[in-house]
Amino acid sequence: MFNKSRNATALEKSGPVEEFEGRSLWHDARIRLFRNKAAVGSMIILAIIALMAIFAPMLSPFEYDEIDWGYIQEGPNWENGHIFGTDGNGRDLFIRILYGARVSLAVGLLATAVSLVIGVTYGAIAGYFGGRIDNIMMRFVDVMYSLPFMFFVIMLMVVFGRNIFLIFVALGAVEWLTMARIVRGQTLSIRRREFIEAAHATGVSSFKIIFRHVIPNVLGPVIVYMTLTIPQVILTESFLSFLGLGVQEPLTSWGVLISEGAKVIEASTWMLVYPAIFLALTLFCFNFIGDGLRDALDPKDR
Amino acid sequence: MNAIPETPLLSVRDLRVHFSLPGKGLFGKPRTLKAVDGVDFDLFPGETLGIVGESGCGKSTLGRAILQLIPPTAGQVVWLGKDIVGTRDRDLQPLRRDLQIIFQDPLASLNPRMTIGEIIAEPLVTHKADLGKAEIRNRVKTMMARVGLLPQMINRYPHEFSGGQCQRIGIARAMILEPKLIVCDEPVSALDVSIQAQIVNLLQDLQRDFGLSMLFISHDLSVVRHICQRILVLYLGNVMELADRDTIYAAPKHPYTKALISAVPIPDPELERSKERIVLKGDLPSPINPPSGCVFRTRCPFAKEKCATDIPMIETLGPSHQVACHFHGRM
Numbered sequence: 226m227f228n229k230s231r232n233a234t235a236l237e238k239s240g241p242v243e244e245f246e247g248r249s250l251w252h253d254a255r256i257r258l259f260r261n262k263a264a265v266g267s268m269i270i271l272a273i274i275a276l277m278a279i280f281a282p283m284l285s286p287f288e289y290d291e292i293d294w295g296y297i298q299e300g301p302n303w304e305n306g307h308i309f310g311t312d313g314n315g316r317d318l319f320i321r322i323l324y325g326a327r328v329s330l331a332v333g334l335l336a337t338a339v340s341l342v343i344g345v346t347y348g349a350i351a352g353y354f355g356g357r358i359d360n361i362m363m364r365f366v367d368v369m370y371s372l373p374f375m376f377f378v379i380m381l382m383v384v385f386g387r388n389i390f391l392i393f394v395a396l397g398a399v400e401w402l403t404m405a406r407i408v409r410g411q412t413l414s415i416r417r418r419e420f421i422e423a424a425h426a427t428g429v430s431s432f433k434i435i436f437r438h439v440i441p442n443v444l445g446p447v448i449v450y451m452t453l454t455i456p457q458v459i460l461t462e463s464f465l466s467f468l469g470l471g472v473q474e475p476l477t478s479w480g481v482l483i484s485e486g487a488k489v490i491e492a493s494t495w496m497l498v499y500p501a502i503f504l505a506l507t508l509f510c511f512n513f514i515g516d517g518l519r520d521a522l523d524p525k526d527r
Numbered sequence: 528m529n530a531i532p533e534t535p536l537l538s539v540r541d542l543r544v545h546f547s548l549p550g551k552g553l554f555g556k557p558r559t560l561k562a563v564d565g566v567d568f569d570l571f572p573g574e575t576l577g578i579v580g581e582s583g584c585g586k587s588t589l590g591r592a593i594l595q596l597i598p599p600t601a602g603q604v605v606w607l608g609k610d611i612v613g614t615r616d617r618d619l620q621p622l623r624r625d626l627q628i629i630f631q632d633p634l635a636s637l638n639p640r641m642t643i644g645e646i647i648a649e650p651l652v653t654h655k656a657d658l659g660k661a662e663i664r665n666r667v668k669t670m671m672a673r674v675g676l677l678p679q680m681i682n683r684y685p686h687e688f689s690g691g692q693c694q695r696i697g698i699a700r701a702m703i704l705e706p707k708l709i710v711c712d713e714p715v716s717a718l719d720v721s722i723q724a725q726i727v728n729l730l731q732d733l734q735r736d737f738g739l740s741m742l743f744i745s746h747d748l749s750v751v752r753h754i755c756q757r758i759l760v761l762y763l764g765n766v767m768e769l770a771d772r773d774t775i776y777a778a779p780k781h782p783y784t785k786a787l788i789s790a791v792p793i794p795d796p797e798l799e800r801s802k803e804r805i806v807l808k809g810d811l812p813s814p815i816n817p818p819s820g821c822v823f824r825t826r827c828p829f830a831k832e833k834c835a836t837d838i839p840m841i842e843t844l845g846p847s848h849q850v851a852c853h854f855h856g857r858m
């Protein structure tokens with residue numbers, strides 16, 4: 226059975242000398258994602274909305290805080306340029322929706338980014354070290370969880386006054402908790418794997434093991450959860466705005482626009498319908514992308 | 528192997544690894560699992576020591592405890608004359624360069640998100656970062672060629688390789704720092720038989736060329752016979768017998784060793800039919816609640832009353848033959 230044939234046979238039939246490019250798991254996932262029509266369509270729609278938000282001033286002759294005294298709370302009208310109509314102060318609704326998109330998307334992305342950085346680091350550290358460190362860190366998360374969110378936000382507003390930055394902080398501070406729990410759970414299962422042990426046996430420091438071996442392997446579920454967090458944050462911001470805790474006039478967000486529209490729903494439906502379409506469309510798109518990512522990153526459990 | 532140098536590279540003295548488990552029920556007393564319970568042996572430079580036993584006998588735990596991947600509960604691991612048990616992680620770091628491990632599941636031991644170039648380079652990056660990127664890459668390619676992998680594959684990912692190739696990657700990673708000791712934890716038992724032979728031969732070649740010592744953990748006696756000079760038989764975390772390969776196969780003294788060896792098929796059908804077989808009854812007892820006296824007594828065909836009360840001491844029979852059984856001479 227163990228005859229002394231040389232092992233290096235693979236070398237003898239050496240092919241071309243240039244190095245082959247490997248196909249990483251990310252690469253495979255990307256291919257699977259781009260085969261998913263709903264996800265690709267959603268990405269295109271989101272890109273269009275984002276581009277419109279970025280180049281908003283070029284797309285409309287009006288300013289977002291400019292009052293057009295001739296048309297106060299008028300319906301959509303292509304002739305005078307107010308294609309989505311105007312609001313109760315005579316401001317063009319189209320440009321206000323685009324400026325609202327800036328705020329809503331920025332809140333969504335930034336708060337999610339904040340929660341991502343804190344949650345992933347925190348969860349990976351807790352899960353990797355385990356034991357008492359894990360216990361203390363996760364009990365702190367539990368305590369934070371049990372704080373009533375609205376109370377927390379209102380307290381922040383009272384102490385620091387209203388500004389957009391605070392909304393980021395408040396939302397990020399709440400969203401990272403779930404992220405930390407997800408990452409911790411994933412880390413617990415990853416750290417028993419042999420490649421972590423191999424790194425440990427080689428003498429790689431814990432810090433490097435976490436960032437080189439643990440985090441890249443937990444990113445799959447994290448990315449999926451992230452695409453679901455963005456719409457959640459946008460919704461929460463809308464909710465805060467609806468309660469009057471959101472951004473300050475004349476700046477606006479989709480939540481503010483919807484809440485204004487809801488007040489006059491009988492007289493001027495368009496003030497509710499247009500911002501609501503944008504919000505709903507965005508939420509749908511993020512959810513489709515999240516779905517697509519989940520299938521792409523974890524082909525086993527489809 | 529005739530002239531074994533006098534000073535051992537590694538001495539393990541009364542090594543114990545106990546895990547405490549939560550008790551049964553809400554108020555149960557915490558229980559202790561004695562995975563390794565007092566193991567002694569020496570390993571000399573350039574030698575391969577086989578550690579055999581059924582799964583669950585604590586052989587993997589023993590290997591990891593020697594490398595300080597699992598903290599031992601008691602005992603000594605003397606590496607190059609210095610006891611390393613209880614050393615802080617930071618102080619172990621320079622020692623780890625000389626102590627490497629190869630795992631049973633080749634794919635699971637490779638980070639799926641890294642290219643194999645990055646995987647094999649990791650020990651170099653950790654211990655010899657001053658070499659520079661180009662030199663590290665060079666050494667990785669040289670080592671890949673040495674273990675029978677095409678160096679052009681350096682940018683590929685583990686999932687693009689077969690099990691045998693993955694094990695070669697694992698070996699390359701373990702070898703890149705030219706360590707003094709490699710713990711091989713069942714390195715071939717997850718592979719096809721035809722590939723097992725290639726990997727075992729590769730390990731032997733490397734051992735000869737680099738003057739490595741190896742601890743070869745396995746349950747497969749035919750593989751162990753092929754590669755090891757001495758063999759240690761472990762049962763429920765206790766040493767049953769330790770002897771030269773030829774001694775242990777020709778004249779095993781411990782009933783457990785006899786049973787293991789008689790279970791290995793002999794290629795010659797004549798001999799196979801005529802050989803005396805010792806079949807073990809029952810299952811491996813739980814290491815949480817091991818039998819009193821001799822741990823093997825619940826399955827030993829020769830067990831007597833004395834076996835239940837007295838723990839058999841390790842007796843030295845020859846220059847390198849030790850056995851732990853009350854009745855080893857009278858069977």
Ligand code: SF4
Pocket residue numbers: 781782783821822823824825827828829830831834839851852853854855
């Ligand atoms: S001591 Fe007794 S029980 Fe243990 S192996 Fe020897 S004969 Fe069997």
